[in-house]
Amino acid sequence: MKQAAGHAVGTKTATKEERGDQLYETPIEATRTVLALESFSEIIKEPFVGKAAILRPLEAAGYDVQIADLVDRGITTQHGELQQVGDFLLSDPGDSVGTDIFTNPPYGDLANKCLAHALRVHKPRKMAALLNLNFMCGFDDPDRRFVMDENPPSRVYVFTRRLPMMHRDGWDGNKASSQMNTAFFIWERNEDGSYGSGDGIWTTIRVDWKEFEHADPLPPGEGGHRSPMVFSEAAEDFTRTTPRKSVDEHVDEEISRAILWLKEMQPFDSAILRRGIGVRDSVAVALIEAMSANGLIEKNEDGLWFPNGAGLHLTASANAAEAVKAWRAERTVAA
Structure with a gap:
């Protein structure tokens, strides 16, 4: 029994x-x-x-x-x-x-x-x-x-x-x-x-x-x-079934969405960006660093980030997605 x-x-x-x-x-x-x-x-x-x-x-x-x-x-x-x-x-x-x-x-x-x-x-x-x-x-x-x-x-x-x-x-x-x-x-x-x-x-x-x-x-x-x-890394990672991507790889994948999200026209920090486009905090921080390094955003008096003229111009293009692709082809995004 x-x-x-x-x-x-x-x-x-x-x-x-x-x-x-x-x-x-x-x-x-x-x-x-x-x-x-x-x-x-x-x-x-x-x-x-x-x-x-x-x-x-x-x-x-x-x-x-x-x-x-x-x-x-x-x-x-x-x-x-x-x-x-x-x-x-x-x-x-x-x-x-x-x-x-x-x-x-x-x-x-x-x-x-x-x-x-x-x-x-x-x-x-x-x-x-x-x-x-x-x-x-x-x-x-x-x-x-x-x-x-x-x-x-x-x-x-x-x-x-x-x-x-x-x-x-x-x-x-x-x-x-x-x-x-x-x-x-x-x-x-x-x-x-x-x-x-x-x-x-x-x-x-x-x-x-x-x-x-x-x-x-x-x-x-x-x-x-x-x-x-x-x-900390275990001696052998036997549980992961998907490849581990670096932060740089995540930035490469998400930078277009992050730039297009700037059209929301709201001051943001890494937490707000993280929630806005659905990425991990480390990726949000790296995306902010990338957009700042390429002159698309700057901090306001409250210490929050905001799209500047260059960032708004890029997102306001008639075909913003294509404009971002063209911008990506011409610029090196620092991560």
């Missing part, structure tokens, strides 16, 4: 090879419940984006999301920004340190490592993680002790009704109801950089996701722009 149940769930009896990259898509019921109860900064990281099961509800609730995953599935944000690809355990936040995190990390020992890395290195102001309720227990793993004893969560939302089944990606066996009790753990950073109340006590809140099926999300709180994370 137990073996049959394990097979039906698709997790209990799976070998390490069968589990692969441990993609178990998050039920929207879980994300919807937490968003109705918790507000996060406007910018959020989802470092285990999978197939966008958490990303899409976050965007629908008004958040901008930085996305990454170990596996390149070609996922893009609502602004057209492609996911970053890399091992989160090798990631460095750069100037995105402190940005809120909302995720469903890999299970098992990797959950300990990933959450400890998040708190130690990325230092989110607030972090929400969907975990097995048993995550409260355990004492052998130093990373588990770090995130539950030394830097405990502030609140734990326990789902009184088990979530719809999270079958392993690619599972083609029998479908079954969930055999796992789950909870969303919420960490909040204190002013001194620590997490938790200091006495190892957190608030446990019982919630029934059925009661939040039609609940509105709380609005995003205070937030600002942050650059993407930086990933």
Whole structure:
């Protein structure tokens, strides 16, 4: 009987090879419940984006999301920004340190490592993680002790009704109801950089996701722009399925769209340009450098960029797209 149940769930009896990259898509019921109860900064990281099961509800609730995953599935944000690809355990936040995190990390020992890395290195102001309720227990793993004893969560939302089944990606066996009790753990950073109340006590809140099926999300709180994370290269990149392009190559591809976008006639910085044409922050910065170096934009008194006469002349041509191509053929764009 137990073996049959394990097979039906698709997790209990799976070998390490069968589990692969441990993609178990998050039920929207879980994300919807937490968003109705918790507000996060406007910018959020989802470092285990999978197939966008958490990303899409976050965007629908008004958040901008930085996305990454170990596996390149070609996922893009609502602004057209492609996911970053890399091992989160090798990631460095750069100037995105402190940005809120909302995720469903890999299970098992990797959950300990990933959450400890998040708190130690990325230092989110607030972090929400969907975990097995048993995550409260355990004492052998130093990373588990770090995130539950030394830097405990502030609140734990326990789902009184088990979530719809999270079958392993690619599972083609029998479908079954969930055999796992789950909870969303919420960490909040204190002013001194620590997490938790200091006495190892957190608030446990019982919630029934059925009661939040039609609940509105709380609005995003205070937030600002942050650059993407930086990933150290692994010894062998065996997960990427598309060629890695350099920033110069991205600039070559996007410069025409960036110049045509100048017709919007709005002051901009890299964040505004990034959203306007749907590119990564590093590409937006390089595009601004290219257009500035070629005399198409200049800064106004507020420190924002604005198209100058040359830039407006180029975009106002009768056939702007052809004019940009001709301009590109004659000029060397610095990136």
